[in-house]
Each structure stands twice: as structure tokens, then as C-alpha cells.
Amino acid sequence: MKIAVMSCIHGNYEALDAVLLDIDQQKAEKIFCLGDLVGYGPYPNAVVTQIRSLDIPTCAGCWDEDIVEGLNSCECSYPSLLAEKRGKAAHEWTHQELHDENREFLAQLPHGLSQDNLVFFHGSPQSNHEYLLPELDAFVALERVLSANADVLFCGHTHVPYVRTLDTGSLQVRVEGVGIEAKEISFSAPMKRIINVGSVGEPRHGRPNATYVIYDTDTQEVSLREVPYDYQKTCAAIIEKGLPAIFAWRLAQGLEYAERADDPTHVCTR
Amino acid sequence: MNKWAILSGIEGNLVAYEAVLADIKHQINQVEALYILGDLIGPRPEAENLVERVRNPRYGELEPLVCKGWWEEKCLILHGLGSNGEADDLVAKYGGETVKLLWDSVSRQTVQWLRNLDFGFFELDCLLIHGTTVSVDAELTPDTSPLTMLDHLSRMQANTLFCGRSALAFQYQLQGGAVTTSIATLDSQVPSQTAKISPCQVIGVGNVGRTPGEAKYTLYSPTTNHVEFRTIRYDVSQDFQSNASTKVAF
Amino acid sequence: MSVLNITVVAGPAGCGKTTWICRQIQNLTANENVIYFSPGTGKVPIDQTRLAAEFPNLKVFQDGQEVEFLQQLATVDTVYIELGFYLELTSIQQILDELPYQALAILPPKLEYSEYHAWADKIIKGADIDTSMVSNRLWRVPSSGQVIDEDSLQEFWYEITHGAYGQVSRAKGVFDVADGRSLYADFVAGIPATEFLELDLPRHLEGRPQRFSGLEILGNNLEESAMKQTLEDCYLSEVAITQHQQQVKQILLEENIE
Numbered sequence: 081m082k083i084a085v086m087s088c089i090h091g092n093y094e095a096l097d098a099v100l101l102d103i104d105q106q107k108a109e110k111i112f113c114l115g116d117l118v119g120y121g122p123y124p125n126a127v128v129t130q131i132r133s134l135d136i137p138t139c140a141g142c143w144d145e146d147i148v149e150g151l152n153s154c155e156c157s158y159p160s161l162l163a164e165k166r167g168k169a170a171h172e173w174t175h176q177e178l179h180d181e182n183r184e185f186l187a188q189l190p191h192g193l194s195q196d197n198l199v200f201f202h203g204s205p206q207s208n209h210e211y212l213l214p215e216l217d218a219f220v221a222l223e224r225v226l227s228a229n230a231d232v233l234f235c236g237h238t239h240v241p242y243v244r245t246l247d248t249g250s251l252q253v254r255v256e257g258v259g260i261e262a263k264e265i266s267f268s269a270p271m272k273r274i275i276n277v278g279s280v281g282e283p284r285h286g287r288p289n290a291t292y293v294i295y296d297t298d299t300q301e302v303s304l305r306e307v308p309y310d311y312q313k314t315c316a317a318i319i320e321k322g323l324p325a326i327f328a329w330r331l332a333q334g335l336e337y338a339e340r341a342d343d344p345t346h347v348c349t350r
Numbered sequence: 351m352n353k354w355a356i357l358s359g360i361e362g363n364l365v366a367y368e369a370v371l372a373d374i375k376h377q378i379n380q381v382e383a384l385y386i387l388g389d390l391i392g393p394r395p396e397a398e399n400l401v402e403r404v405r406n407p408r409y410g411e412l413e414p415l416v417c418k419g420w421w422e423e424k425c426l427i428l429h430g431l432g433s434n435g436e437a438d439d440l441v442a443k444y445g446g447e448t449v450k451l452l453w454d455s456v457s458r459q460t461v462q463w464l465r466n467l468d469f470g471f472f473e474l475d476c477l478l479i480h481g482t483t484v485s486v487d488a489e490l491t492p493d494t495s496p497l498t499m500l501d502h503l504s505r506m507q508a509n510t511l512f513c514g515r516s517a518l519a520f521q522y523q524l525q526g527g528a529v530t531t532s533i534a535t536l537d538s539q540v541p542s543q544t545a546k547i548s549p550c551q552v553i554g555v556g557n558v559g560r561t562p563g564e565a566k567y568t569l570y571s572p573t574t575n576h577v578e579f580r581t582i583r584y585d586v587s588q589d590f591q592s593n594a595s596t597k598v599a600f
Numbered sequence: 601m602s603v604l605n606i607t608v609v610a611g612p613a614g615c616g617k618t619t620w621i622c623r624q625i626q627n628l629t630a631n632e633n634v635i636y637f638s639p640g641t642g643k644v645p646i647d648q649t650r651l652a653a654e655f656p657n658l659k660v661f662q663d664g665q666e667v668e669f670l671q672q673l674a675t676v677d678t679v680y681i682e683l684g685f686y687l688e689l690t691s692i693q694q695i696l697d698e699l700p701y702q703a704l705a706i707l708p709p710k711l712e713y714s715e716y717h718a719w720a721d722k723i724i725k726g727a728d729i730d731t732s733m734v735s736n737r738l739w740r741v742p743s744s745g746q747v748i749d750e751d752s753l754q755e756f757w758y759e760i761t762h763g764a765y766g767q768v769s770r771a772k773g774v775f776d777v778a779d780g781r782s783l784y785a786d787f788v789a790g791i792p793a794t795e796f797l798e799l800d801l802p803r804h805l806e807g808r809p810q811r812f813s814g815l816e817i818l819g820n821n822l823e824e825s826a827m828k829q830t831l832e833d834c835y836l837s838e839v840a841i842t843q844h845q846q847q848v849k850q851i852l853l854e855e856n857i858e
Binding site: 244246 | 492495496499518520521522523524525526529530531532534536537545554556566579
């Protein structure tokens, strides 16, 4: 069976529309969404309404949680004072714009989803604020998948898609202590994968196209999909609706609007 | 002068602490640092005396480096100064009598001192902490999975993690390991690479005050990476707690 | 009385006038007295600041200092006058009157014939700038007294030089950043970007700096109010400035002790 997994729509209705059309053409039978439906983009309500109307299983993203609780993004994800100011402006705008029933929908989203040997989280199983970057230490990456008791971990949050395969993992351990008999332990893990599905609405891979993933549960084949759409419409809406105008330029360049995932060793404590 | 003495779980047991200090003195100037990884206080009437003893080392004694532990956290919560968490588990686990004893045993001045303690220490390539960097509650034991141990070491880029939450004295050595990793992105494919670990370890430093008559602590040589677990037996007749009519079950 | 050498350097924006003058001054002996004058820079004397930082003995003049400049001519051997593209070549007459000078033009290699060719005594090949782009707007903003968050500056500079605020052919600026340094930034369209240059000035760690900082942008369809707002968004608050300066002082103290 083919499933489609998408994430980080960020109020970009045009992009979502194009992705849903592509998913249809790819003949995926089920869709999963990894959160961040709102934030930065000009149509948060339309996006939430669409997701709800199609009954797409969705887990909570960091922005969804923050909007519900009235918080701002974690400081550690802003690379500069300028980015922080822009991010706060986007939060404020989204707070004002979001309808109550959509906020309530976001409030009841679960932390993660699962199906058979697949799990779905926005950031990581541990936290919505953790960036699982491709350069993350391989053993830490393996720990994240194993901690969720899964073979494949789907995640988003970084806005740049990738497929990471972790194979033939092994560790040799020796334990001893007071009142503890010395023993040698040999640990091994079968093949695991982390699949980052990128972002529909705020791509950061240098091009404005939306990205998402098609996964075949029978063959385990992964397809990183890149979907062009009329991003100029989103740019125009950003400016017209009073969001920081620079977002329109950054969308066209495929750059992050404000938050950036920089350091693969950083573990966000929030 | 090349060893660290690392203690945890004194839990207010002054007699046990004195026994350990005497043993450290017997190491004849080999110990250059004294760490106390939390659970300095505990629900004992002499907890305040212990704090005073720790904060005022005698001539020739080392100034202990103290970080927060589980009991410190619970005490702060009781006084409305906790960063998060509730005291519910404290009541559920130990009962109301213990909670009251904890409240009575620790002065407000000491509570302020506890508040300003570090969460842990990072020295050379070693992390010294009560639980883990994720939580003061987290318990690392000989049964913890190797990947979890490695994760906690990686978070601080440490080669050795000293902890005290489990109260056990153990050395958990990750001697080697490998994993093959490959990445595919929209525009590229990074071919398979093998990532290996360099040897690292988690050390449970034992517990000083919980077991009457027996204190365990750890001596560590940073230059030789040698770990020694010390078990000190002391006279319990001087120990207030074991003579008290109400015994607290841990 | 020794002979007074006056060289007037002109050329399109970004060709390398200031850089050429810089090299000449570097080659002079230590006891030669030199003056640099760049008229027409208004309240944003970026090049003067850059040269004064690099050559502490250089006498530097800007708009409003014409009288002092002429007076100082008696005390020096060498004078460099930079004529920005925004000045008429004939304007130099008004400044120098009858004094003799050498007219030097620094031009892009592909420029075949221009007013510079008729005017100059000597032509030197400069940077290969994009000569097709005709820029119609020069935007200048002083920021003296402000301290900028360096990461924000990098972000803002990237946006300016990649067309976020209009088509930019030339941009330069001097900025005071949080750790007390003064940074010089330079961009010419078509020329590969370079890092920010740290000016050889003492670290300023005592509140708001008194020295010059500011930005000059040449281009088309410039979104000036958006740029101004973004620049202001990069400024640090009083509290933040104090905090950063305290931290840096502490670090420097510790380094000195070691």
C-alpha cells in the first residue's frame, strides 16, 4: 500500500492544494500529516479546515502547540535577533487570525501517530522541538527510532527532506560493579530508517516547491516528491495580509523565514 | 594529587559522611577534588548539621562541589521553589510523615543555598550529575540499554558520565560499536559510511547514606581512567536514624 | 618647499578607487604626510572611516571640511582625492582651483569609451563590474551610536546583496557590533562576495559608540523604508548592549589572566 506523509504546511494553502493533487495522482491510499499546520503563512484557517475535512491523521507540531498555549518558538531555533523579531511577528499574526474552533482542533492533536512498524512525529519521539538533522550522530539517530519501537520513523520540523538508512548497528558492552557480576553484552539492531518528509509550505532546500514523501509499505520504497505550484499567489497573500513582507521573498528563494535548524548536536531542552 | 572522590546519596546521614571523609583522608593527598552528586539532604533530623558540615570543610579538607539531586528537587518543590514537577510522587512513595520530616529538617537558609546549586558539572571529558541532563529523576542502571547510555553521553559529548540516582556502584563500559549509515536527499545521495564509537562509560558512583553501617563512594583517576569503588563500614551506634523509633522504609 | 603630489581618482562605483588609493598609501614610507579627501559622501563617510582605521597617521577629510583640507595642503607631500561616481568630473576644479593634479581613472576592462577617457591622464584597469546595469538611486543611512547584532547583520546583508530590497549594484557599510568591533562590508554586483572586514580600531565596550557607522546602497527600485526598518530591527537594546559588553570584558579579563 502507498502512503503519503507530509508536514509543516504553515498556512500555505496553495502549496497544500498542489500537494493533495499530487498525492491523488500518485494514488496514495492514506495520508499522514506531521503537524505545523499554522504559522508564518497567510491561510492558517483554510489549511486547518482542509485537513479536518479530509480527516487526515495529524500529530501536533511545535507551532501548533505554541499557538494553543500562547507561547513563542523556542529561542534556540532563532539564528539572530532579526529572525526572532520576525518569528514573533508571525506568532502574533497567527494568534490573531486563527479561529477558535481551529485552535481547539490543534489542541487535541496527539504527540505522535503509529501504524504497524511505522511511527510519525513532528520533531522526534522525545520532543517536538528536536531537529533530527541528517548529520545527527548515527547512534543517536538509531536510538530515536528504537525508542519508538519502530522500523521507520517519519519526521518533519527541519523542512529539508531526506531518507536515512541505519544498518548493522552493534555495540559491545562490559558491565561490572559492587554486588554486580561482571558481564559482556552484545547489542545489535536490524535495519532502521528515518524519513524526513520536508515541508509543504515553507521549504528550506533552496527552491520554493513543496515537498512530501510517498512510502510503499509493501516494497519499502521511498519517493521524495517535489511539487511546483504557483507560489507567487502565496507571496502576494503574505504581503496583502500584513505578514512580514520579507517572507514572500524568502519563500521564492526556498529559504527559512526565521527559525533555522543549525546544529545537529544541539538538544533542545524545551 | 590525581584522584576525584565522587559521592552521592548522603541523604542527611552525617555519620556516614564523616566515615567517607576519613577514608578520603587515608588516601594521603591523592584526592584533588570532592564531588557530591545530589541527594545530599534526606528526611533525617540531622540533615541541617550535614549541610553545615559540607558547607564548612575543616582545615586540610577539600571544598565539596555539590550539585542538585532528587531530594533537593523535592525539597524545593515543597517550599514552592521547584522549576517543575509536583510533590505528589513524594507523598505517594514515602508518606506524609517523611514529607513532614523533610520540611522540618531543612532550614529556609539551606533551601536558598540548595536553590543556587548547579545541575551538574563538566570537567575534562566527564559529566558529573545526579540523574541525567534530561531529568534529575532519570535512573541509569546496569540494565539500561546501550543505546540509551550512549545517547546520554552524546548529549554532552562526554566520554564518562558519573551519576548517582540508582544508588548502585557500577561501571558500564561501551567498548566499541558501529553502524552503517547512508543518506538520500532531493539532490544527492551520500554513500554508505560506517560510524564507530570511541570507548566511553557510565559510572554509578554508589550511595553513601542509605544503607546503615555501609557507605559506598567512587575514586576516579582522570589521567589513568581508573575507577575504584570504595565500601566503608562504620559504627551505626552513632547513627541517629537507625536508633530512632520510627524507621523510614526506602 | 617639497613638491605637492595631488592625485584625483575617479571611476564608476565598485571599480576599486578606494582600494587602489589604499595600496598607494601602503607603499609610502612612514614619514610621508598624506591626505585623503572624498567629497560628496554627505553624512555617511564610509571610505574615510575605513582608511582612517587602516592608516592612523593619514589625514582624512569629508564634506564640510573643505577649508581645513586646503589649509592642510601646506603640511603634506601627497594628496589623494576620490571622486565618487555621483560627482561631476569638473567639480574637482571648484575644490582645487589652479592647483595641478594628476587625473586617474579606474575603469572596468570592458568599458570602451566614456567621459573618463577624455578626462583622465592615466587609466587603470579596475574590477570587472556589470556595466549594463544603470543605477538610478543612491540611499544612505547613518547608524552612529547604534550597536548591531552580528548574526542579524549577516542575514540582512545577504538579503540586500541578493535582491530582497531591489536591484543593488553597490553596497558598503561600517557597523559596530555587539563585541565592540567595527566591521566593514563591501558588495559589488557581479564580483564574488567577500567576508566582512574587521577595522583596526579599538574594541568599544563602554556603552554606545561615538564613532561613525552607516550604510550606503546604490541600485534600482530600492525598498528604502523596508531596508530602514530591517536595519533598525538589527539594533540591540541598551540592556542587550550592556550585557554583551560585560560578557566580552569578562572573557578578555580571563584571557589576560591566562
